[in-house]
Structures are given as C-alpha cells and as structure tokens.
Amino acid sequence: xxxxxxxxxxxxxxxxxxxxxxxxxxxxxxxxxxxxxxxxxxxxxxxxxxxxxxxxxxxxxxxxxxxxxxxxxxxxxxxxxxxxxxxxxxxxxxxxxxxxxxxxxxxxxxxxxxxxxxxxxxxxxxxxxxxxxxxxxxxxxxxxxxxxxxxxxxxxxxxxxxxxxxxxxxxxxxxxxxxxxxxxxxxxxxxxxxxxxxxxxxxxxxxxxxxxxxxxxxxxxxxx
Amino acid sequence: xxxxxxxxxxxxxxxxxxxxxxxxxxxxxxxxxxxxxxxxxxxxxxxxxxxxxxxxxxxxxxxxxxxxxxxxxxxxxxxxxxxxxxxxxxxxxxxxxxxxxxxxxxxxxxxxxxxxxxxxxxxxxxxxxxxxxxxxxxxxxxxxxxxxxxxxxxxxxxxxxxxxxxxxxxxxxxxxxxxxxxxxxxxxxxxxxxxxxxxxxxxxxxxxxxxxxxxxxxxxxxxxxxxxxxxxxxxxxxxxxxxxxxxxxxxxxxxxxxxxxxxxxxxxxxxxxxxxxxxxxxxxxxxxxxxxxxxxxxxxxxxxxxxxxxxxxxxxxxxxxxxxxxxxxxxxxxxxxxxxxxxxxxxxxxxxxxxxxxxxxxxxxxxxxxxxxxxxxxxxxxxxxxxxxxxxxxxxxxxxxxxxxxxxxxxxxxxxxxxxxxxxxxxxxxxxxxxxxxxxxxxxxxxxxxxxxxxxxxxxxxxxxxxxxxxxxxxxxxxxxxxxxxxxxxxxxxxxxxxxxxxxxxxxxxxxxxxxxxxxxxxxxxxxxxxxxxxxxxxxxxxxxxxxxxxxxxxxxxx
Numbered sequence: 001x002x003x004x005x006x007x008x009x010x011x012x013x014x015x016x017x018x019x020x021x022x023x024x025x026x027x028x029x030x031x032x033x034x035x036x037x038x039x040x041x042x043x044x045x046x047x048x049x050x051x052x053x054x055x056x057x058x059x060x061x062x063x064x065x066x067x068x069x070x071x072x073x074x075x076x077x078x079x080x081x082x083x084x085x086x087x088x089x090x091x092x093x094x095x096x097x098x099x100x101x102x103x104x105x106x107x108x109x110x111x112x113x114x115x116x117x118x119x120x121x122x123x124x125x126x127x128x129x130x131x132x133x134x135x136x137x138x139x140x141x142x143x144x145x146x147x148x149x150x151x152x153x154x155x156x157x158x159x160x161x162x163x164x165x166x167x168x169x170x171x172x173x174x175x176x177x178x179x180x181x182x183x184x185x186x187x188x189x190x191x192x193x194x195x196x197x198x199x200x201x202x203x204x205x206x207x208x209x210x211x212x213x214x215x216x217x218x219x220x221x222x223x224x
Numbered sequence: 225x226x227x228x229x230x231x232x233x234x235x236x237x238x239x240x241x242x243x244x245x246x247x248x249x250x251x252x253x254x255x256x257x258x259x260x261x262x263x264x265x266x267x268x269x270x271x272x273x274x275x276x277x278x279x280x281x282x283x284x285x286x287x288x289x290x291x292x293x294x295x296x297x298x299x300x301x302x303x304x305x306x307x308x309x310x311x312x313x314x315x316x317x318x319x320x321x322x323x324x325x326x327x328x329x330x331x332x333x334x335x336x337x338x339x340x341x342x343x344x345x346x347x348x349x350x351x352x353x354x355x356x357x358x359x360x361x362x363x364x365x366x367x368x369x370x371x372x373x374x375x376x377x378x379x380x381x382x383x384x385x386x387x388x389x390x391x392x393x394x395x396x397x398x399x400x401x402x403x404x405x406x407x408x409x410x411x412x413x414x415x416x417x418x419x420x421x422x423x424x425x426x427x428x429x430x431x432x433x434x435x436x437x438x439x440x441x442x443x444x445x446x447x448x449x450x451x452x453x454x455x456x457x458x459x460x461x462x463x464x465x466x467x468x469x470x471x472x473x474x475x476x477x478x479x480x481x482x483x484x485x486x487x488x489x490x491x492x493x494x495x496x497x498x499x500x501x502x503x504x505x506x507x508x509x510x511x512x513x514x515x516x517x518x519x520x521x522x523x524x525x526x527x528x529x530x531x532x533x534x535x536x537x538x539x540x541x542x543x544x545x546x547x548x549x550x551x552x553x554x555x556x557x558x559x560x561x562x563x564x565x566x567x568x569x570x571x572x573x574x575x576x577x578x579x580x581x582x583x584x585x586x587x588x589x590x591x592x593x594x595x596x597x598x599x600x601x602x603x604x605x606x607x608x609x610x611x612x613x614x615x616x617x618x619x620x621x622x623x624x625x626x627x628x629x630x631x632x633x634x635x636x637x638x639x640x641x642x643x644x645x646x647x648x649x650x651x652x653x654x655x656x657x658x659x660x661x662x663x664x665x666x667x668x669x670x671x672x673x674x675x676x677x678x679x680x681x682x683x684x685x686x687x688x689x690x691x692x693x694x695x696x697x698x699x700x701x702x703x704x705x706x707x708x709x710x711x712x713x714x715x716x717x718x719x720x721x722x723x724x725x726x727x728x729x730x731x732x733x734x735x736x737x738x739x740x741x742x743x744x745x746x747x748x749x750x751x752x753x754x755x756x757x758x759x760x761x762x763x764x765x766x767x768x769x770x771x772x773x774x775x776x777x778x779x780x781x782x783x
Contacts, residue, residue, distance in 0.1 A: 097619030
C-alpha cells in the first residue's frame with residue numbers, strides 16, 4: 001500500500017499491481033470502508049480472483065465500497081431476498097457458507113433478488129464450485145458465467161458492474177471446455193481507482209505519535 | 225511421504241510434543257536455527273544439485289559506488305542478484321523502515337538481466353519503497369554498513385594485514401539488511417508465480433538466496449575498497465575471517481504479524497520441526513557416526529553461545545540460561561547418557577525436559593536434528609503451504625460443534641480477562657505515515673479503534689460468548705450472517721481443528737507480551753543466529769555466519 005501511485009511505463013493512467021498488492025489493498029480498503037476484518041479477507045480473495053480472470057476487480061470492489069451500504073441476504077429455499085438491494089460481498093460469502101445447508105445451492109438453484117454489483121458474487125460461486133466439485137452457472141440480465149472447479153470463468157454477454165440485477169445460480173450437469181488461467185498474474189487499474197482504494201485503506205491506519213515512533217526502532221543509533 | 229499425513233499418526237505420534245507446550249510464546253521465543261531452517265535448505269539444494277555461480281558485472285568506482293551482478297545457475301533456471309552500491313552520508317544511515325537512503329540496494333532478478341533490465345532497476349531499486357519493480361524480480365532489499373567493522377577491515381586489508389578476529393566475531397558482519405521484500409511487494413513476482421518451481425517450493429528461498437549473495441557482495445566491496453586504498457599492498461580476507469562473517473539483519477515489529485496472518489504456514493513449519501524431533505526420538509539406536517555428529521554439533525553450539533553477544537537484559541538472561549544449560553547437557557552426555565540403550569535420543573530428550581531450561585531444551589532440538597539429515601531433510605518439502613483453504617469456512621457446522629472445538633484447542637484464549645487492563649493493554653496497528661506495523665498502549669494512546677485483528681485470543685473468547693447465546697443446532701453460516709464480526713475467529717477455530725500448530729497460544733495484546741519472542745521464532749526458521757535485541761521490539765541477527773560462500777560450494781566465482 002503505497003500512498004503515491006506506482007508509476008506505469010506503458011500508459012501513464014494505468015497501474016499494474018501484483019496479486020499480493022491487490023489482496024493487501026483490497027483487504028485494508030474494505031476494512032476502511034467499515035466492513036469486518038473477516039469480510040475484508042473475503043473481499044481480498046474476490047479481488048484477486050477477478051483480477052486473475054481478467055475482470056474489472058477495482059471498479060467492482062470500489063462500486064461496492066463507495067456505494068450505499070446494501071443489505072445482507074435472507075437465505076430461504078430457492079430465493080434469497082432482503083428489504084432492499086443485496087450486498088454482493090455478504091451475498092457471495094453467504095452463498096459459500098450455506099453451500100451444504102437446505103437454503104443453499106447443493107439443495108436447489110438459488111435466485112438472489114436485486115444484487116448490487118452482481119459480478120462480485122462470481123468469485124464466491126467459483127469457490128462453491130470447488131467445494132461441491134460441480135460445474136455451476138450464474139445468470140443475470142444478459143450475462144452468463146460458467147464455473148468449473150478450479151478453472152477460470154467462461155463468460156457470455158456483458159458482466160460489467162452496472163445496475164443491480166436478479167442473479168440465478170444453478171448447478172450444471174455438463175462439463176465444458178474451459179479457458180486456462182493466464183500466465184501473467186497482474187491486475188490493472190487506473191490512477192483514480194488506486195487513489196480511491198488507498199484513501200479507504202488509510203482509514204485503517206493510526207497517526208504516528210512520538211511515543212510509537214520512538215518505540216518502533218532500536219534504542220541506539222545505527223552508525224555502529 | 226505425503227505432507228498431509230503429517231498430522232496423522234505416522235508412528236511417531238508417541239514422541240510428539242503437544243501443541244499446548246510447543247506453541248507457548250516463551251518457547252517459540254527460544255527457538256534456535258536448525259538444519260530445516262530455510263537458509264540451510266537452500267544451501268543443501270545448491271550443493272546437491274551442483275549449482276554454479278558467477279559475477280557477470282563488477283563495476284565499482286574508487287569510492288565503491290556502482291553496480292555488481294551475481295548469478296546462481298541451477299539445473300533449470302538461473303537467478304541474479306543485482307546490487308547497487310551507494311555513497312551514503314553517515315547522518316542518513318538508519319536501519320528503520322522509515323529510512324530513505326542506504327549503503328547498498330538489491331533486487332533478485334529471475335534469470336539474467338540485460339542492459340535494459342539493469343537500467344530499469346537502476347532507476348527503481350535505489351528508491352526501494354518509492355520505486356517499482358516488476359514480475360521479473362523476486363525480491364527487493366537494502367543493506368547498511370556495520371560502520372566500525374567495515375572501516376576496520378578496509379584499513380587492515382589495505383595495509384596488507386588481516387583484521388582483528390575479535391572485532392570480526394564481535395560484529396559478525398560487514399553489512400546488515402534492513403528489509404528484504406518478496407512475494408509481490410512493490411510490484412515483484414507473486415509467490416504464486418514461482419511456488420511450483422522445485423527450488424522455490426520451500427518458503428523464503430528467493431529471499432535467502434538474495435541475502436547469501438549480499439554477504440558475498442559485502443566481502444567483495446571491502447576487498448575492492450582495500451585494493452583502491454592500498455594498491456599492491458592490499459590483501460584479501462583470509463578464509464577463516466571470511467567464514468566468520470555473516471550478513472546482518474536489523475528488524476522490528478514488521479515481521480511479527482506474519483506469523484498470525486499465516487496460520488497454515490506457521491502450522492507447517494512447526495509441524496515439520498516437531499515431526500523431525502519425534503523421528504529422532506523414535507530411533508531405536510544411535511550409530512557411532514550419528515553420535516559423533518551430535519558431539520560436534522554440541523561443541524559448535526557451546527562455542528556459538530560463547531561468542532553470542534548482547535547487552536539487552538532480556539537476552540543476557542536467556543544467554544545465561546543457554547550457556548548453563550549447554551554446560552549441563554555436555555556433562556550429562558559425557559558422563560551419564562547411555563548411547564547403547566534402546567531409544568537413546570528419547571532418553572536424552574526426557575532428561576532435558578526436567579534438567580534444562582527452555583532455552584537449552586530448544587537448542588537441544590536443533591542439536592538432535594543435526595546428525596540426522598537422512599531421517600529429516602525430506603520433511604523440508606512440507607514447509608510450504610497452500611493457504612487457500614483458510615477461506616473454506618464450513619458454514620454447516622453448528623454452534624455446539626464449534627464450541628467443542630474452542631474448548632479443545634483454545635483454552636488458552638478463554639483464560640484471560642479481556643475486560644481487565646492488563647489482559648488488553650496493547651493493540652497492534654499500522655502507522656499512517658510509514659505504513660509499518662506497531663504496537664500501541666490501548667489505555668494510553670489513541671487509535672485502538674483501528675486495531676489490526678491480531679488479538680486472536682480475544683476474538684475467540686468473544687465468539688465463544690456469542691455461541692453461548694445461540695441454539696446449539698444453529699449453523700455457523702446463520703450466526704455469521706447476523707454477526708459478521710466473528711468471521712475471522714470462526715475461520716481460525718475451524719482451521720486449527722486439523723492444524724494443531726496454527727496458533728501462538730498466548731494473549732498477543734497482554735501487558736507482558738514480549739514481541740521479540742515472535743521475531744525470534746520466525747528468524748530461527750530463517751536460520752538466523754546471534755539474536756541480539758536492541759529493545760523489546762527491535763533486533764539484530766546474523767545470517768549465514770560460518771556457512772560457505774558460493775566459491776566454496778560451486779567452484780570459483782567466475783567473472
């Protein structure tokens with residue numbers, strides 16, 4: 001987490017981060033936006049997964065973190081709703097947590113009603129595909145994402161963050177030929193996104209006091 | 225052997241130490257380097273695979289400023305340490321992470337860098353955190369001179385004399401690294417990208433290689449400067465003096481959170497060491513050759529303890545315990561220990577449990593492993609970790625099952641009274657200006673609302689309290705939907721059920737926490753010696769001291 005944006009050689013407005021930088025930045029930014037640390041860990045997982053899949057991790061996570069605080073889902077058999085729009089992070093986490101429960105995907109397809117930033121639940125459904133060891137399909141608006149255990153997503157239509165959508169998640173029977181994970185593992189974002197994530201991340205830090213700085217180093221000097 | 229089986233009964237279970245003993249911070253803070261430490265693993269591999277070493281670039285001016293490249297070539301790939309030597313004014317020399325200039329800066333390059341790579345690195349590596357490296361780099365680091373010894377060695381060598389061996393052993397190194405970043409930091413390659421290479425499978429191998437070459441660089445640099453000053457009169461360091469030099473490291477709280485944030489990795493490191501100890505203890509007999517190896521290791525350890533210098537009261541106490549304990553051990557081994565009895569190593573270990581202080585018991589672990597390479601070295605491959613399972617929470621586990629796990633594995637977490645000031649006196653945080661981990665006093669300093677989640681004991685105690693209010697058959701998934709603040713604790717408890725060594729079993733926010741104990745545990749796994757605290761949260765150590773240089777294991781370092 002650098003406070004100054006890392007420079008990019010190719011495009012002055014484009015920044016490439018390593019996956020561990022993406023993870024660390026998302027973790028702190030999510031906590032800085034007021035989520036619990038355990039949820040921040042899950043957001044970091046989602047950012048890294050989206051980045052590896054070549055999807056818009058920064059735009060998606062920022063839309064959630066800067067947006068209104070949406071609702072956790074109320075899981076019920078077949079249909080998950082809430083009093084308003086569903087928080088994609090909490091919905092994604094719950095989809096994985098409820099995997100083997102009667103309300104979860106192992107029992108029947110699940111429709112999540114009015115999910116904000118629906119792309120953000122895809123990494124959690126991918127985890128679900130792993131834990132159930134089954135292919136899963138995710139649909140919303142004109143998007144369709146096929147997920148095989150351990151594989152990158154096969155995407156049809158447009159998965160851009162956009163508007164809230166009703167998302168259907170269902171186990172599939174047929175296995176498909178899937179793409180390979182890319183060799184290069186770099187995540188791209190623009191300067192403004194980096195600035196926004198960093199600003200959120202800095203909300204987890206504490207201003208230095210004379211006492212804390214004094215205690216952090218050696219008692220003597222280093223010219224010995 | 226399959227690493228996953230290590231947590232099962234492999235015939236050594238009867239000889240295993242319980243996690244409740246091993247994972248106490250006092251004992252972790254008495255850890256000693258051993259043959260399964262990461263730098264030893266690196267050196268063994270390079271010897272076994274006959275790696276070759278050369279120095280394709282050596283371009284230093286009369287002030288010692290310029291660049292040097294060292295290259296290690298293995299069976300499939302090569303790695304190059306690119307070194308930039310600077311002329312640093314004394315007033316800028318600081319080992320803290322807040323420093324902005326150093327005597328030398330380094331990057332470990334994946335392969336052989338061309339001129340464009342070197343120019344790119346020259347524009348970034350000297351800036352360290354303010355620069356940017358790429359996925360071609362595996363580590364980024366810097367080092368400062370140990371000024372007094374550095375100048376003394378140049379003085380003497382330039383006059384055609386060897387430096388004073390007492391000064392060499394007192395300092396132990398010519399340069400000390402003040403940070404070695406790997407695993408994707410500042411744009412470097414992710415761990416993920418290299419983890420499947422056999423030579424990078426074990427933890428921190430890239431970082432250890434970087435530090436090993438840094439040691440060589442420090443020697444080459446003083447010999448270069450002595451030649452500049454003394455001309456034909458100058459001599460090179462003798463083999464004995466060179467061997468006595470390691471490379472130093474100066475470090476603070478930055479490395480402490482790692483052990484808490486990587487519970488699977490911590491579990492695997494400790495499990496491997498404990499399995500290795502159990503294997504040795506389970507041996508029915510001790511051959512003469514193995515006993516001779518043990519005796520030699522004990523002699524070395526006594527000498528190392530004699531030379532181990534510190535002025536910090538905490539460490540002086542530990543050193544006294546170590547020296548006294550090793551004395552007792554040597555006497556017992558010489559006069560009492562029956563090497564012909566069945567299970568002689570177990571007998572020795574059993575004796576140590578009541579006769580030796582913790583500090584010397586942990587030294588004995590390293591000594592018992594030392595002559596048993598064939599028995600334990602293969603375990604090194606189990607020290608890496610796929611950390612993905614940390615996210616695989618079992619939401620269908622019910623409240624009573626989770627509570628049973630807490631009772632079984634987290635009694636240590638439920639003991640403190642976290643509402644009492646002494647048991648919640650500290651908080652871990654990241655500083656705003658330098659982004660470095662620090663430890664604050666909760667009731668005396670502002671900022672505890674931004675605390676890092678390293679208070680595992682307190683989190684688990686809070687989860688335990690929340691579970692008491694739940695119906696016993698309530699699934700964890702539903703609890704977390706209502707109370708997401710317990711997610712971290714649920715993950716830890718579930719993960720620990722099959723990983724007994726995943727948690728430091730002490731209160732990490734207690735008033736009497738000794739943060740340097742966490743540092744020593746991690747540094748011992750690196751292979752660090754001469755642990756020398758400069759405060760309760762800042763320490764200097766030495767790496768590779770007494771171990772070979774590239775030209776000693778791979779033929780001459782060619783130009």
